[in-house]
Amino acid sequence: MITLGDRIALFADGLQAAQGDLVQCTSWDDVWEHAVGLSDETPVVSPIAYEQLQRGELPDDSEPLRSIADRSVGITVATLAVAETGSVLLIEPTPRDRAVSLLTRHLIVAVSEADIVEELADGFRWLAQQPRAAAYATFVTGPSRTADIERSLTIGVQGPCRMTVAVLA
Amino acid sequence: MSASTAPFKTRYRRSLSDPDLKPRLLDFQRSWRESRDAQVRRLEQRTEQSFDELRRDFAAVKDSVLERLDEYIAEFRSNAEAAGATVVELSTAQEAVDYIAGVCKSRGIDLVVKSKSMVSEEIELNHELEQRGITAIETDLGEWLLQLAEERPSHLVMPAIHQKRQYVAEILGEELGREFDPDDIPAMVASARDGLRRHYLSAGAGLTGANALVAETGSIMVVTNEGNMRLATSLPDVHFVTAGIEKLIPTWADAERQLQLLPRSATAQTLSTYTTCITGAQPGKEMHIILLDNGRRAMRDSDVIGDALRCIRCGACANVCPPYQIVGGHTFGHIYTGAIGLVNTTFHHSIEEAAGPQGLCVSCGACQTVCPVDIPLPKQILEVRHRAHESGHAPLWERVALRLWARPRLFHNLMGIAAAGSGLARLVGLVHRDHLRLPLPGRLRWRSVPALPLRSGQTLIKSRPPVNPLSESPSAGRTVDLFAQCLADRLLPSAVDSAARLIEAGGAAVNLPQSQHCCGLPAFDAGDWATARRMARQTIETLEGSEHQIVTPAPSCVISMQEHWPRLFSDDPEWLERAAAVSERVHDLADWLDGPGRLPDACLSNGGSNSWSAHRFCQASNRNDAGARIDQLVERLTGETAKPLEEPDVCCGFGGLTSLAAPEVGAGILERKLACVAESGCDKLITNNPGCVIHLRAGANAGGASHQTLHYADFLAARLPKNL
Ligand code: SF4
Numbered sequence: 001m002i003t004l005g006d007r008i009a010l011f012a013d014g015l016q017a018a019q020g021d022l023v024q025c026t027s028w029d030d031v032w033e034h035a036v037g038l039s040d041e042t043p044v045v046s047p048i049a050y051e052q053l054q055r056g057e058l059p060d061d062s063e064p065l066r067s068i069a070d071r072s073v074g075i076t077v078a079t080l081a082v083a084e085t086g087s088v089l090l091i092e093p094t095p096r097d098r099a100v101s102l103l104t105r106h107l108i109v110a111v112s113e114a115d116i117v118e119e120l121a122d123g124f125r126w127l128a129q130q131p132r133a134a135a136y137a138t139f140v141t142g143p144s145r146t147a148d149i150e151r152s153l154t155i156g157v158q159g160p161c162r163m164t165v166a167v168l169a
Numbered sequence: 170m171s172a173s174t175a176p177f178k179t180r181y182r183r184s185l186s187d188p189d190l191k192p193r194l195l196d197f198q199r200s201w202r203e204s205r206d207a208q209v210r211r212l213e214q215r216t217e218q219s220f221d222e223l224r225r226d227f228a229a230v231k232d233s234v235l236e237r238l239d240e241y242i243a244e245f246r247s248n249a250e251a252a253g254a255t256v257v258e259l260s261t262a263q264e265a266v267d268y269i270a271g272v273c274k275s276r277g278i279d280l281v282v283k284s285k286s287m288v289s290e291e292i293e294l295n296h297e298l299e300q301r302g303i304t305a306i307e308t309d310l311g312e313w314l315l316q317l318a319e320e321r322p323s324h325l326v327m328p329a330i331h332q333k334r335q336y337v338a339e340i341l342g343e344e345l346g347r348e349f350d351p352d353d354i355p356a357m358v359a360s361a362r363d364g365l366r367r368h369y370l371s372a373g374a375g376l377t378g379a380n381a382l383v384a385e386t387g388s389i390m391v392v393t394n395e396g397n398m399r400l401a402t403s404l405p406d407v408h409f410v411t412a413g414i415e416k417l418i419p420t421w422a423d424a425e426r427q428l429q430l431l432p433r434s435a436t437a438q439t440l441s442t443y444t445t446c447i448t449g450a451q452p453g454k455e456m457h458i459i460l461l462d463n464g465r466r467a468m469r470d471s472d473v474i475g476d477a478l479r480c481i482r483c484g485a486c487a488n489v490c491p492p493y494q495i496v497g498g499h500t501f502g503h504i505y506t507g508a509i510g511l512v513n514t515t516f517h518h519s520i521e522e523a524a525g526p527q528g529l530c531v532s533c534g535a536c537q538t539v540c541p542v543d544i545p546l547p548k549q550i551l552e553v554r555h556r557a558h559e560s561g562h563a564p565l566w567e568r569v570a571l572r573l574w575a576r577p578r579l580f581h582n583l584m585g586i587a588a589a590g591s592g593l594a595r596l597v598g599l600v601h602r603d604h605l606r607l608p609l610p611g612r613l614r615w616r617s618v619p620a621l622p623l624r625s626g627q628t629l630i631k632s633r634p635p636v637n638p639l640s641e642s643p644s645a646g647r648t649v650d651l652f653a654q655c656l657a658d659r660l661l662p663s664a665v666d667s668a669a670r671l672i673e674a675g676g677a678a679v680n681l682p683q684s685q686h687c688c689g690l691p692a693f694d695a696g697d698w699a700t701a702r703r704m705a706r707q708t709i710e711t712l713e714g715s716e717h718q719i720v721t722p723a724p725s726c727v728i729s730m731q732e733h734w735p736r737l738f739s740d741d742p743e744w745l746e747r748a749a750a751v752s753e754r755v756h757d758l759a760d761w762l763d764g765p766g767r768l769p770d771a772c773l774s775n776g777g778s779n780s781w782s783a784h785r786f787c788q789a790s791n792r793n794d795a796g797a798r799i800d801q802l803v804e805r806l807t808g809e810t811a812k813p814l815e816e817p818d819v820c821c822g823f824g825g826l827t828s829l830a831a832p833e834v835g836a837g838i839l840e841r842k843l844a845c846v847a848e849s850g851c852d853k854l855i856t857n858n859p860g861c862v863i864h865l866r867a868g869a870n871a872g873g874a875s876h877q878t879l880h881y882a883d884f885l886a887a888r889l890p891k892n893l
Binding site: 014017018065066069084085086087093094095098099102120121123124125127128131134135136137138139140141142143144145146147148149150151152154156157158159160 | 193197200215252308309310311314327328329330332333334337354355357358359361362365366370385386388394395396397399400403404420421422424425428429436438439440441442443444445446447448449451452
């Protein structure tokens, strides 16, 4: 098992290769401050992150996706991160859980540094042991992208145009 | 009729009429190769396993599932159903379409948003739903652009790779009613966000494919980059999954193995942006998983083709395919494109649909080298070609030519006449640099027609005294049978003679088995196995008369004898044995000169400053044959260093009958090769298969290239001491 520092460094490399950014935070307050600094709009917060964050705007109950389509900044939380690939694992059973990671323009994903595993295989091992989590689980590696027009890489097609992972100490 | 559904010949002509297609796909293939190779190297380092080990491990997983498919389907079904999904197994495209349409009708759904699914392309779902009054909208940007243009994917992973940005600007402009600047790709991409959003919001159902079906939990795994799949499964109330039954894998650990290979092979990414795992229906919603057979069980039960079901649709086989680079996927394939399309179309669609593009494949074998599940695609393509031939899909000229070729006496007489004709042409000044000054029709003008030398290779050998040994190789004092190869004997006789000289320089005597002709490769390649068998038997009879080792300057004949003969005689134990007894004795000249007939290091150094590069016969190189690395042999024997040549293992475009059946493909590939040769700055280009020498020479001659092309045997034998 490689050290925590190595895991964070490896994770940062993988994320960067996928056009994602990384910020290191010491607390949830830190994450919030970072998100607020990005835009004048109030960040929207996924229900799965709300418990820890305790602030921000939640997606609407009845029309969660419509209510936050194209909002500037959203915050969610990852169950774990994978150093090897620079991915975060989002467990989002309901559309309301997913709304933020699907539709906000700049997505912030908080993950605790202790939850950075070394390899993708570790991520899948975790998933295999949590059958309920696999109801709707996504390894996300950077912002949404396409190269469908003349192979020209364009970031931000249908999902977020930017993605920042906030690694919590 | 749209560009992609027209008859094969029309599609072929259309793809050639787009001048931008070739350079664009060349650029794509090269950049893919570079980044994919870097990814694979990193993977090998990290896992401390070779690509071959990794792919064989995962192929073994797929094979174990295919062997017990029904058990895995049952396991998947019971887990998925326990999680609230409906699982249906359907046999045909029609049944699948009917099922989806039926569910839509009963729920009052008239709009379906789709994320990329090759199975839905396979069953032509959009068109079929349309007929039933249901609209299907593609939401993957590339697929959407195709839908707007009424086209099919031309690549498994980059479906719209053939479209130019000017064209994209046009079709988007039409759809969205505003103007687009073709150079502003981000703006066009951004428009998809708005253009598609309203459809997500009003669709009653979302449809996706699945990259894997995980039996242990009844889950689907889908890999995408855009995020549209997550939208299509989050907004509508009904989720359809269309997947072939071959997508089953036992566990999540296997899913991870698949992900080691898939994104790296597909887009050269470590992992795609979104890897989504869904288990069962979401609360308050429906999930229908359609497991489609559509020819897959028949495929599994077919000996040679069964392994093709391992395919994970990465597209790598197209990314290294030289003819694909020339004509693109609308021509090279049917709905499935690239090498795999040449194979599986027979089973999912028909032999008629599969037959058209068969003649484009140059049999270089590059596809299998990168296939992440090690599918023996070259072998399978030859099998499909055979089936196409059997069902009457071979052109008349080809059948006639092969029948003539199959008769040794007639062949020799015809060649004799051609040689005499060439001699006459020489006399009256119609020959320039060993090629005839003949007015060729436009589509053949990229090459010259070689003038046949008067004397055959075998005649040259018989009409000179033996060469004195240069060293005592392990073969010294023995007699070696030389198999000249029919083509080389008449079109490249010097190489045959040079091969004999090099064998003699190692101290062995050369014997020429009487009435030797052709191993049957041209007919085998064309799918005409009856004729190939006839030729093979004649060769076996010719060569089984002695117990000598057999050497040939043509590696293609070695492959033919060792790989194709067992297939030709698989139902004939007697001939199978006789064939094996001969092929066991056969050596490629390059192997011989490093092995039993080994010549010492630097024995052919002439102190000169030759500047040469080596093109390696692709088929041998892609099989990883040691003898294919002729640059290393020549470096060892001459003590000189080869000038680096880019893409030394990529086909030169000869491809047996391909350069005749599809001359533009042969020409296009040759152009790529000759550009690399020019880049290398060499004076001499050496190569190892006679067919390649003839093709490369004729092309260089027509194009006025300054380098000289020769068989390495000629290059080496010219340096044998003169007094010998
Ligand atoms: S045949 Fe192999 S290389 Fe071709 S798409 Fe399938 S998995 Fe990829």
